[in-house]
Amino acid sequence: MLSLNLGGKTALIAGSTQGIGFASAQAIASLGANCVLIARNEAALKQAVSKLDAGQGQRHSYLVADFSQPRQVSDVVSAFVKDHPVHILVNNSGGPAAGPIADAEPEQFINAFQQHLICNHILARLVIPGMKAAGFGRIVNVISTSVKIPLKGLGVSNTIRGAVASWAKTMANELAPFGITVNNVLPGAxxxxxxxxxxxxxxxxxxxxxxxxxxxxxxxxxxxxxGLPEEIAAMIAFLASPAAGYVNGTSIPVDGGRTGSI
Ligand SMILES: NC(=O)c1ccc[n+]([C@@H]2O[C@H](COP(=O)([O-])OP(=O)(O)OC[C@H]3O[C@@H](n4cnc5c(N)ncnc54)[C@H](OP(=O)(O)O)[C@@H]3O)[C@@H](O)[C@H]2O)c1
Structure with a gap:
């Protein structure tokens, strides 16, 4: 039977005050999960939490953290996971600034690497023990179609996205025996x-x-x-669900057909 029910599960959703992250929280909450939103702007977080479906008794909350400060992310989330096992992690954040790669300063790569790969890794390591204990885990990374075909004028982003995709595939292979899947969603425009x-x-x-x-x-x-943020979120919510238990280590474009590879 197709099971999309996330009742009793807790989802940690990053970059979730607006855009794809917020739409993902809405979709995951509507499937019954308790959602914990993370971003920098506390007022926006409060507002986002207040808009999530709580009709099935779900309890939603938020954490304030800046992904350009990995240590802060680690401190805030490690305090939370001590008492709250997390079953679903959506790794998402603001994208790196656009620009030709030849003009990019080395620091831009370092900052983007911290904000994306290092923060994903910190969050994953914090939630994996709880996922293993539950025998159920879903890690979904919001990346970009640039992991298939690099996009013009997004030099730093293209570079870092590839690293995140390789990290995710390696994690997927290691975590599969524990009932944990790791997949990437690649939004188009x-x-x-x-x-x-x-x-x-x-x-x-x-x-x-x-x-x-x-x-x-x-x-x-x-x-x-x-695309609409809700259309990207639909794939993220599906990958978070029990129904997607045998989908692992994939990178799935949700881009209206834009990516030119098969
Ligand atoms: N939209 C597209 O066309 C598209 C296409 C391909 C890939 N993507 C990628 O998908 C991801 C989400 O994109 P989006 O379009 O939904 O972006 P968005 O509308 O700009 O939303 C970004 C979210 O991330 C949070 N955020 C930004 N910087 C952060 C930081 N340093 N620490 C913590 N949270 C931070 C923001 O909240 P606060 O400001 O409150 O922190 C916001 O909730 C990005 O990586 C983007 O590059 C987007």
């Missing part, structure tokens, strides 16, 4: 604050109009539209 920033960056770098930049991006998408 999705209508969030991040996409707006990327479009504005292209407008200011090229001098093209907003319409021209959007038109050029849409031309590359067979579906001829941007």
């Amino acid at each position: 999705t209508a969030t604050g991040r996409l707006e920033a990327i479009i504005n960056n292209k407008v200011s770098k090229t001098g093209a109009s907003l319409d021209e930049v959007e038109h050029e991006m849409l031309e590359e998408i067979p579906a001829k539209r941007f």
Whole structure:
């Protein structure tokens, strides 16, 4: 039987005050899980928590942490997991700034590596013991289609995403015997604050109009539209569910068909 029920499970969802992270929290909460949101802005976290479905008795909360400060992330989350086993981890954060790779300063790579790979690793290590004890764990990493085909003008991001995908595949192989899966969701161009920033960056770098930049991006998408955060979240929630127990170590594009590889 298809089981999407997450009743009794606790999900830790990072970068979840808006965009793909918040939509993921909404989807996972609607399947019955207790959600713990993490981001930097406490007021936005409170608001996001208040919007989650609690109709099945779910209890939602939040933690404040900045992923550019891995030690802070570690301190905040290790205090939480002492008393709260986590069954689902969604690794997500703000994306690195756009720009040609040849112009990137070495520090930009180091910062992006910390914010993405190191924080993912810290969170995974903190929740794995609880997942092992429960015999159930789901780690879903929000990355980018650039792990299949690098995207123009996203040099630092392309580089770091590849590292996260390799980390995830290695984790997936090690954790599978414990009932824990590790998968990556690769969003295409999705209508969030991040996409707006990327479009504005292209407008200011090229001098093209907003319409021209959007038109050029849409031309590359067979579906001829941007994705909705809810459409990315649907895949994340499925991968978090019992139904996805035999899906492991994958990188799944949710991009309206944009990625040009098979
Ligand atoms: N949207 C797209 O088209 C697209 C495509 C491919 C990949 N992606 C990737 O998917 C991920 C999510 O994208 P999105 O579009 O949903 O982004 P978004 O709308 O900009 O949301 C980012 C979320 O992450 C949190 N965040 C940002 N920096 C953080 C930090 N240093 N520490 C803790 N939390 C932080 C933000 O909350 P606070 O500000 O409160 O911290 C916010 O909740 C990013 O890695 C992005 O690059 C997006």
